[in-house]
Amino acid sequence: MKTAFQYRGYDVDCAPRETSEGKFVAQVVVTKIGFHPEKAFRALPEFGRAEEAVAFSKKFAESWLDRSA
Numbered sequence: 001m002k003t004a005f006q007y008r009g010y011d012v013d014c015a016p017r018e019t020s021e022g023k024f025v026a027q028v029v030v031t032k033i034g035f036h037p038e039k040a041f042r043a044l045p046e047f048g049r050a051e052e053a054v055a056f057s058k059k060f061a062e063s064w065l066d067r068s069a
Helices: 052-069
Strands: 003-007 010-013 028-032 040-042
Touching: 003 052, 010 052, 028 052, 040 052
Parallel strands: none
Antiparallel strands: 003 010, 010 028, 028 040
C-alpha cells in the first residue's frame, strides 16, 4: 500500500499509526519539497484497517493543501 505521494509541490506522508488495540490512526505529514516537515496532523480519526486510515489521510491532505497551499 502506497502511503506517500506528491501534491501541489508538497511531499505528503499518510502512513497510519497502529494503536495497542490493533486499530489505525490516520495521520498526515505535509512537507514542502526540499524542506523539513512543515505541518503534521497526528490526531485524525481511528479506523479498523490501515487502508481506510491511509485513504482518509490522503483526502484530508489534498483538501488541506487545496485550501492552504
